[in-house]
Amino acid sequence: MEGNHATTQSGCGDPDRPAHPGGFPNRDAGKGDPQPAGRDVDFPVSVVLPAGGTGERTGLQTPKQFCSFLGRPLISYTIQAFERVSWIQSIVVVVARENTDLMADIVRRFRHRKVRAVPGGSTRHRSIRNGILALGEEGGERPAAGRPKVVLIHDAVRPFVDEDFLYEIATAAKEHGAAGAIRPLVSTVIATTPEGYLDHSLERGKYRASEMPQGFTYDVIHRAYQRCSQSDFDFGTECLHLALQYCGTNAKLIQGPPTLWKVTYKRDLAAAESIIKDAVSRSACFVTGGSARAAALAGALQEPARALGTTNHPHMAPCATTTCLSVPNSNKTGCLFPAWVKLSRRGGHAVLSGGLVSRVCEKIRAAWREAGRQSACFLLRFQELDVVPDLTGENASYLLKEWNFIQFSVDHSRPAEVEALLAALEAADRAPLHPLVVIWVQWSDSDELLGGRAAAAAAAAVITDLSSAAKLRNILLYGIQLHQSKDSERWERSVSKVAEIASVLIRERSPALVGQLLQA
């Protein structure tokens, strides 16, 4: 699944090109380079997220929008994708009446700020209509004043939508009255006879799959739902069709990224979880506590850790410094095109050898050339690996972002550093959305554990206590013991092992291993 993710990111160059290229323009056709996120929109935009379904096709009791990943329900990820867009004013989430309290609890727990929940209907169209009507009431005594110019509609069960694409849909909706995402068809569509025989098949290249998000001017979508029939409400599946049939509005169709897929079956939940885990395990910050020995160890660890993060891609060179490879638009992580590659120094601790930059860039260029200049995708598990002595001063900014932490202690009998890190994370209030990982690497000076069994038991007790308290704050604390060895081969193996264990702990976030002291 990871492999799929790496090759299906937006902007990677689309491998599933249409059979008839003339039929539908590509997403970027006729435009300049894709614009970066953060553009402003000078008209009011609101969102309706239909979330009133039961998710029958998953076969689960819990409706899929409320299934949790890393302790957070799917719908909260979708809401966040919209909430972080500065030009989106308000979001109406449509939920079945029996889930009103659950939704209110999600809004409170995950601190959603732009959201209001309204009751759903018996079909998706009825739920969306309720959302549109609710938006129309937002102006209070002067409802017309509160109405958005454009309404974006998006299934709550499509959590991976990026700001650039929302911008494209919103602006096209304003210009054309309606706009929607499309994707090339994967399978050919055929019509059957009532007896179950082939009647005819459609020419696949002429058709597209209609996806979400879709955008409409408020007037168009409001009118469409006022005019549509009971049959549309009962059986219809396409809002763009309502705009065409009842308002004469031909929607502008824009090819979207493959990440827009809808969670429909149980296997889609597993795929969504994998993508979410990839997204939260990209960056790790080594905290050395100011110890020169720990800093040296961090440096030694970086090479194996980064090599692990390259998903066995033959073209990606491991970097042996604190230099990061990053993609300017973090929404499009995973895809590195030559023009987008930035090598940057972070935190003032990088030791950058001149040759490294060109070597890494050359590898990427070569991979890109080899891929026929179509696409070259690399999944870096750790896109960013930084080393800092502590998290004070400028380095305090690490506490506020999506970093995971690896804290080194040379003397494991004194847990002061990891206690300070946990306290700083608590003060920064950093982990309400999904659990973050802190790995405490305890480095002992000898091949043997100092103090024998008693010391081992004491170290295990300390980490158990600290981890129980941290877990209440959504911080997963794990421990790794690393023993210094005079045998260089053994030492290298141990260092690699730390990198390997840390990588797995950060990605998997297993609750079962919380508080465990693993041996490297």
Ligand SMILES: Nc1ccn([C@@H]2O[C@H](COP(=O)(O)OP(=O)(O)OP(=O)(O)O)[C@@H](O)[C@H]2O)c(=O)n1
């Ligand atoms: N009465 C309904 C039915 C569906 N939806 C929403 O429409 C979106 C897309 O629909 P679909 O994938 O069909 O979801 P379900 O109807 O929940 O799934 P199923 O058809 O498998 O029961 C989902 O976010 C779903 O919650 C809705 O708001 N109100």
Ligand SMILES: O=C(CO)[C@H](O)[C@H](O)COP(=O)(O)O
């Ligand atoms: O893609 C869509 C509209 O274009 C919708 O997501 C789709 O129609 C939902 O359908 P269903 O309820 O059958 O899953």
